Amino acid sequence: MSEYMKNLINGKWSGTDRVTENRNPSNPSDIIGLYTRSDSEMVLKAVEAAKKAQPSWASASPQFRADVLDKAGSLILSRADALARLLSREEGKILAEAKGEVIRAGNSFKFFAGEAVRLGGQKLPSTRKGCDVETTREPLGVVGLITPWNFPIAIPAWKAAPALAAGNAVVLKPAELTPGCAHEMARILHEAGCPDGVFNLVMGAGAELGATLVEHPDVSAISFTGSEAVGRRIAETCAKQLKKVQLEMGGKNPMVVLDDADLEVAVQVCLNGAFFSTGQRCTASSRLIVEAGIHDAFVERLEAARAALRIGDPLDTKTQLGPVASERQLAGNLEAVRRAADEGCVVRGGERLDREGFFQAPALFLGSHNSMSTARDEIFGPCASVIRVADFDEAVAVANDTPYGLSSGICTQSLKHASAFKRLAQAGMVMVNLPTAGVDYHVPFGGRKGSSLGGREQGSIAMDFYTTVKTAYTFAG
Numbered sequence: 001m002s003e004y005m006k007n008l009i010n011g012k013w014s015g016t017d018r019v020t021e022n023r024n025p026s027n028p029s030d031i032i033g034l035y036t037r038s039d040s041e042m043v044l045k046a047v048e049a050a051k052k053a054q055p056s057w058a059s060a061s062p063q064f065r066a067d068v069l070d071k072a073g074s075l076i077l078s079r080a081d082a083l084a085r086l087l088s089r090e091e092g093k094i095l096a097e098a099k100g101e102v103i104r105a106g107n108s109f110k111f112f113a114g115e116a117v118r119l120g121g122q123k124l125p126s127t128r129k130g131c132d133v134e135t136t137r138e139p140l141g142v143v144g145l146i147t148p149w150n151f152p153i154a155i156p157a158w159k160a161a162p163a164l165a166a167g168n169a170v171v172l173k174p175a176e177l178t179p180g181c182a183h184e185m186a187r188i189l190h191e192a193g194c195p196d197g198v199f200n201l202v203m204g205a206g207a208e209l210g211a212t213l214v215e216h217p218d219v220s221a222i223s224f225t226g227s228e229a230v231g232r233r234i235a236e237t238c239a240k241q242l243k244k245v246q247l248e249m250g251g252k253n254p255m256v257v258l259d260d261a262d263l264e265v266a267v268q269v270c271l272n273g274a275f276f277s278t279g280q281r282c283t284a285s286s287r288l289i290v291e292a293g294i295h296d297a298f299v300e301r302l303e304a305a306r307a308a309l310r311i312g313d314p315l316d317t318k319t320q321l322g323p324v325a326s327e328r329q330l331a332g333n334l335e336a337v338r339r340a341a342d343e344g345c346v347v348r349g350g351e352r353l354d355r356e357g358f359f360q361a362p363a364l365f366l367g368s369h370n371s372m373s374t375a376r377d378e379i380f381g382p383c384a385s386v387i388r389v390a391d392f393d394e395a396v397a398v399a400n401d402t403p404y405g406l407s408s409g410i411c412t413q414s415l416k417h418a419s420a421f422k423r424l425a426q427a428g429m430v431m432v433n434l435p436t437a438g439v440d441y442h443v444p445f446g447g448r449k450g451s452s453l454g455g456r457e458q459g460s461i462a463m464d465f466y467t468t469v470k471t472a473y474t475f476a477g
């Protein structure tokens with residue numbers, strides 16, 4: 001009999017009589033747990049609890065907030081092995097990647113524990129004689145966090161930790177596909193001494209709960225990561241209510257490979273960026289833009305490396321690629337593979353594997369053009385288009401010719417080209433001889449154009465979103 005996991009509302013575990021079965025994508029008959037399927041009523045209760053708890057959390061000493069967050073970080077790190085197994089089972093990421101993600105979540109809490117006591121302002125001379133001006137940062141109130149399935153602990157952590165550090169109360173709605181890690185994070189925050197009502201977890205279907213959270217007049221801000229379609233809808237609602245909103249959405253991230261690249265480095269960078277985590281990263285390299293001189297040798301080596309990837313049970317330490325996270329996601333990937341063939345690409349791999357679970361061979365779409373739908377629309381699976389270009393200038397033009405602008409990369413040994421690319425890339429993050437995916441926890445994360453809205457996440461800059469600035473004038477006589 002699976003354990004029944006409930007919401008955390010006002011410091012109490014509470015559920016409905018409806019449940020969601022959290023199933024393992026490697027083996028859908030493995031039920032990880034039963035998680036409550038909430039109704040909108042529970043969102044209302046969570047927001048009410050958060051609203052009540054927030055003022056005393058905000059007026060508590062910054063050291064108290066820092067201690068709670070630091071303890072939560074320590075508990076996550078001390079349970080990293082068990083959490084990584086849970087993450088692998090519910091999302092399908094291989095164990096090493098899952099452990100990396102859990103450690104990142106723990107480090108995020110520790111980083112923002114420090115930000116709670118570093119939250120500063122400015123003191124300036126006024127233009128008026130005898131006056132002082134100072135700025136301070138204040139929390140927003142209640143913030144709603146809506147998170148996706150692909151980073152089921154890191155994303156809830158890197159949103160909740162800065163929100164709490166700043167003195168906000170939080171209502172988190174995690175993805176229905178992967179509620180387990182968010183539930184464990186809630187348990188840990190509770191255990192770390194987070195006061196009742198300051199952090200609330202409500203699990204269930206996004207269309208109903210997410211919408212209730214976004215529309216609630218007592219929710220001052222929404223931070224969302226997920227699809228562009230849902231992100232746009234949330235932004236529209238927030239705009240109507242003049243509510244602060246932060247969106248992290250898709251990407252169609254380019255990785256440029258120049259003739260002067262170290263071939264082995266380029267192959268490993270592209271293999272990782274395109275296929276690791278089964279391509280289910282908004283930062284994945286889904287367009288490999290390759291200069292003509294190196295193109296054929298690169299494709300031959302990358303194809304050999306692709307075909308040799310060990311796909312299987314993510315809990316087996318020899319596995320390099322786990323399953324796709326869901327049947328629906330897999331169906332979308334297989335449709336993209338068919339579309340690439342219809343568009344005239346030579347497709348290598350991409351087939352569903354004949355075994356239990358949602359396994360798919362990683363796919364390369366050779367002979368792709370940047371105008372093809374498979375090179376323009378996010379697929380969010382282990383699929384990468386290979387686009388041949390004549391030179392650096394064309395590579396940059398193709399890299400930037402996308403509605404997205406999250407991450408961007410180049411493989412080159414030329415300082416001149418690396419420097420120019422860092423300057424010219426229309427993206428929030430630029431990588432040189434490194435995969436477009438896989439970022440540090442303590443520096444800004446986010447993009448431009450259709451990828452992001454509302455300010456960066458992670459690093460000290462994340463505090464900007466979760467605070468509002470007050471300017472105070474004093475006449476001292």
Ligand SMILES: NC(=O)C1=CN([C@@H]2O[C@H](COP(=O)(O)OP(=O)(O)OC[C@H]3O[C@@H](n4cnc5c(N)ncnc54)[C@H](OP(=O)(O)O)[C@@H]3O)[C@@H](O)[C@H]2O)C=CC1
Nearest residue numbers: 147148174175176205206207210211226227230249282380
């Ligand atoms: N990091 C990223 O950039 C991610 C991008 N994606 C992209 O999105 C595609 C679809 O994935 P999917 O999981 O459906 O992404 P969604 O955008 O539907 O889900 C992201 C989060 O939003 C919630 N949600 C869904 N509908 C609403 C709504 N109307 N109002 C408020 N919240 C809502 C979801 O809840 P619930 O899970 O209960 O539906 C989930 O918590 C992927 O193929 C990929 O292209 C997906 C995940 C992450």
Ligand SMILES: O=C(O)CCC(=O)C(=O)O
Nearest residue numbers: 280281282283437438439
């Ligand atoms: O590449 C990373 O490390 C983070 C990716 C991410 O945040 C996402 O896919 O949502």
